[in-house]
Amino acid sequence: MAVIGKTSLKGIASGRSPAWMAGLVALVSLLVLPWGRTDRSLLEFDSKLLVLNQAPWLGGVLLAVVAVLTLSSLLHLPLVQRGYALVGLGGAGFLVGVGWLVSTSVPFGVGALLVLTALLVMVGIGLSESGIIQNDPFVTSSILVCSLFVLLFIAYPLFTVLRESVLVKGVFTLNKIQSVLTSPLFISIENPYTDHSEQLLVNLTTLGLGLLGAGLAARGGLRGPRVLTGLGVGLVLGWIIGAGIFGGGAFPTSLYLALIVAPITTALGLVFALLEQRSRAVWVRRSLGVVSLLPLITPPFVFAFALIYWLGRSGIITSDLLGLKTSFLFGINGVAIAQVFAFTPVAFLILRGSVQGLNPALEEASTTLRAHPWQTFRDITWPLLRPGLAAAFLLTIIESLADFGNPMLLGGDRNFLSTEVFLALTGRYDPNEAAVYGAVLLCLVLVIFGLQRLWLGNTSFVTVTGKPGAGNFSPLPVWLERTLQTILALWGLAVVLLYFSIFFGSFVQIWGINNSFTFKHYVDLTNLGLPVLLKTAQLAFISAIIATLVGFLIAYLVSRQQFWGRGLLEVGSMLSFATPGTVMGVAYILAFNTGPWLLTGTGIIIVLALVFRNMPAAVRGVISGLSQIDKSLEEASTLLRAPSSTTLRRVLIPLLIPQLLAGLVFAFVRGMTAISQIIFLISPGNALATVLMLRWIEQGDLGRGAAMATVMILGLLTVILILFAVSRRLGRGTSLEAAV
Amino acid sequence: MQQTVSATHTGKQQAVSVKLEGIVKKFGKVTAVEKVDLELPAGKLITLLGPSGCGKTTILRMVAGLERPTEGRILFGGEDVTRLPAYLRDITMMFQSYALFPHMNVYQNIAYGLEVTRRPKQEIRERVAEVVQQVGLTGLEERPVAALSGGQQQRVALARSLVMQPRVLLFDEPLSNLDAKLRKRVREEIRDLQQELGITSLYVTHDQEEAMAISDLVVLMNKGVIEQQGDPRTLYTRPVSRFAADFIGRANFFEGHYSAGHIQVAGYQQPYQQEGISGKVTVMVRPEALKVHLSGDGLDGTIHHVSFLGSSTEFSVDTPVGRLEGVVAGDAPELPGRGERVKVQFAPQGTFLLPA
Secondary structure, eight states: OOOOOOBBBTSOOOOTTTHHHHHHHHHHHHHHSSSSSSSOOOOOOOOGGHHHOOOOOHHHHHHHHHHHHHHHSSSSSHHHHHHHHHHHHHHHHHHHHHHHHHHHHHBBOOOHHHHHHHHHHHHHHHHHHHHHTOOOOOHHHHHHHHHHHHIIIIIIHHHHHHHHHHHHEEOSSHHHHHHHHHHHTTOOOTTTTTSSSSHHHHHHHHHEEEEEEEEHHHHHHHOHHHHHHHHHHHHHHHHHHHHHHHHHHHHHHHHHHHHHHHHHHHHOOOHHHHHHHHOOOOHHHHHHHHHHHHHHSSOOTTHHHHHHHSHHHHHOIIITTOOOOOOOOHHHHHHHHHHHHHHHHHHHHHHHHHHHSSSSHHHHHHTTTTTOHHHHHIIIIIHHHHHHHHHHHHHHHHHHHHHHHHHHHHHHTTTOOOHHHHHHHHHSOOOHHHHHHHHHHHHHHHHHHHHHHHHHOOTTTTOOOOOOOOOOOOOHHHHHHHHHHHHEEEEEEEEHHHHHHHHHHHEEETTEEEEEEEHHHHIIIIIIIOOOOOOOHHHHHHHHHHHHHHOOOOOOOOHOOOTTTTHHHHHHHHHHHSHHHHHHHHHHHSSSSGGGGGOOTTTHHHHHHHHHHHOOOOOOOHHHHHOOOOHHHHHHHHHHHOOOOHIIIIHHHEEEEEEEEHHHHHHHHHHHHTTTTTTTTGGGGGGGHHHHHHHHHHHHHHHHHHHHHHHHHHHHHHHEEEEOOOOOOOOOHHHHHHHH | HHHHHHHHHHOOOOOOOEEEEEEEEETTTTTEEEEEEEEEEOOOOEEEESSSSSSSSHHHHHHHSSOSSSSEEETTTTTTTEEEEEEEEEEEEEEETTOOOOTTHHHHHHHHHHHHTTHHEEEEEEEEHHHHHHHOTTTTTTTTTTGGGGGHHHHHHHHHHHOOOOEEEEEESTTTTTHHHHHHHHHHHHHHHHHTTTOEEEEEEEEEEHHHHSSSSSEEEETTEEEEOHHHHHHHOOOOHHHHHHHHHHOOOEEEEEETTTEEEETEEEEOOOOTTOOEEEEEEEEGGGESSSSSSEEEEEEEEEEOSEEEEEEEETTTTEEEEEEESSSSTTTTOOOOOOEEEEEEGEEEEOOO
């Protein structure tokens, strides 16, 4: 805590500053830790790397600045004047340090990292103590450090993707974009080896759907803008469908895939949400809780992998039952099926909120006005669900576009945007091409996010706010419930079979060919996979801790503090949520491969990639937790002389422990199952379980892959169940709310 | 008891005066407080009274340091604290929601501020014990705060504030969550403790009765400016404006004329003395100053209704200047009944003239 002089009658204008702690860290780092690096390892140590040896004048300047500031922080000096000094000198030192790194392109060392962070903290303390900013020292420093993090690890990499797509070997050019966008890999309509014209077919579909759209829009009356919108939407959809079916290339294929997957998953999600809230049968309501867990504990391409067992060239259904030698699974069909299984729980989670948010009183009102249950559903329930449906629809489009594992495994000869990003970089060694693909994918996703915000606003998930009124939901019409239950049962059966195949496959020699029992795969896994699994768990755990802490801090800052740029910090921290994993991965490769921010080849970059991937979830979790805590609790703590760091530690964190624990566990679990953003970033010492699993499956070592998947699924399930048990034990949620 | 303990622990804070100089607070384009100058004498209890949105809570929060004024200075006994962060101001506050920490018990809540400021364990125990006794919470120290009644939670909040021996104690509508009877009792307790301890206190409320009952000085605010300040009696008997008269108590207003020591209202003339006003005026008459008689001199009127409320009887009377409301203490069988023609007079101590 700040050792600030006791307020005297003359005023508190003087005292010590907590900046001395940061100053001391900086001082020690300057003297004994390496400023720069010569290779990738951050742990490298050599006296030549000390700042005084590496750049004597820089070292001298920084040492002087830090020494002066540290000393003055320890003395009882006027707060305001010293505040200005901290801001001025500290800021200058920070800029000089960064400037040196950027201009010399020497990779930063541990020392530089600590010194620069410490200087930033001192600037923050100075801003606060001088009264320039009306937040306390801890908050101001946190704002600066969090902003730097977001800037360096989210904004800068994304900017790099855009830059690399127009900057080839240091020269600005649009040629790369042009050549990629016109290449057959990106888009191709005409196939010269067929005797009909694909272009014509695509044009016909486009025109047909365009007219259909205009016609549908005109049904409700001939109004110009409406009809034009209908025409536009129809044309776009028509082109996507036409080009997706008859043409090829990553762009139409990805969009077409998303257009198939999104409606199906949204519909299934709605079915499950309705059943969970309205079903008469208890077992139905209960079992759906499990559905929401599935995507958490399953690595993203496990369904694709299991589908190969069932529907592949020698799959049980396709080959053994039907006697087909078909490869229909490999292409859009297979990817679509796998994605439906993977993303339905996501749509379910969103729609569950919408269905819960419905006010039963509205339906009761409708019933008392003598509406038939079906009329009530059509006229009341359905319109209220529409925003949630739109949200689920758009989100599954984004998920589908961003998905990497399924297209990688099942894509066959089709190209997808997210895999092209990867293949351009690792297969064709063309970072600029990868950047162009990344930029296209990023723009698509941001446009869809923009549409979602535009149409639905922030509160789209809950259609009716306020306390749910008393009253019970009218149960679903019987025939509807039967139908929905059947769908659920089929889906459940398929999922069980898929999981079972993974489990079974891990215990037999070669499933379908030699079904004799064996532990061979687990022996292999112990030898080859165990170290990787442990390493993955280690990296995921570190990243989960950082993500939760930084996420908590950012959530606290944006929801509880007023400062300039608050909106930017929030948007910045959420940007990584919107960014497809492959784009983030290629962004990290491009941004941190050389120069002062060299990080590739280390475990740190994997940790960072995971941190900024999983942080938005932590941020949102904490924000929603904070919204339940009366702000006057913090004000009371402040007025009882607690600086905000103490308020955080003694009031907010204890009250938010359930949210933080959940955030930590989910970040860990997602870190374990991540693939798209880290497949670029692995290095010999830092292999990851999902990547290894993907490689095994691609090589045909299905049994070994299955063993790995089984271990991961069971392990993660255990972790989640422990979390649930602990949260239940804590069980403070309700009593806390009652007291606030 | 209290004196001895205080003497052993660094002594009580000297009561300080609080001074606001030219305070302006803007939220974006909205001006919440406009050029407020205000002085709170040391050791007194001052109430900021006004309708919601008048800026009273904003002023309180600026004194606390939870908001920073857009312009102007805040001084505690001569020391400029405008830029001093809230946690260094030596102020405590009673919140409308009590703001008790739900994960701590009564003792932990009260001791929180002392622990945060690293007081010795022994001192914390003694000071908490003392204040627990003062507010009458003895025996409840280990209870979780959620298990307390509203009134008890209120006391914990008070104890938590008092134990810090603040230079200034702030109250943000602390009684609005209590029921009417409890509210009256707690406000008397607060007043007693405040006078006993002599802490400069700033109290925000929109309840004029509460303000009158508890304050040394009432500051009436309207639309971000101070309408009037003074002791409760002055505010009631000599309001500066129609708003002030209307907000503090009930009042009848009507047109009149004042000259040569007489009020003239619709042909009726009554002697009345008030300095510094003449010509066309707005006459304010408190309900209890409205006197009706069946005969004699007075403004012509007809009784409109009479309702017996137990401790008082309310009536209204239609006159040439409109319907006027009156009240008399207790049951009033002598009061004329509905429809009876009466003469209305205005008792001087409940009558005041405002510029027209």
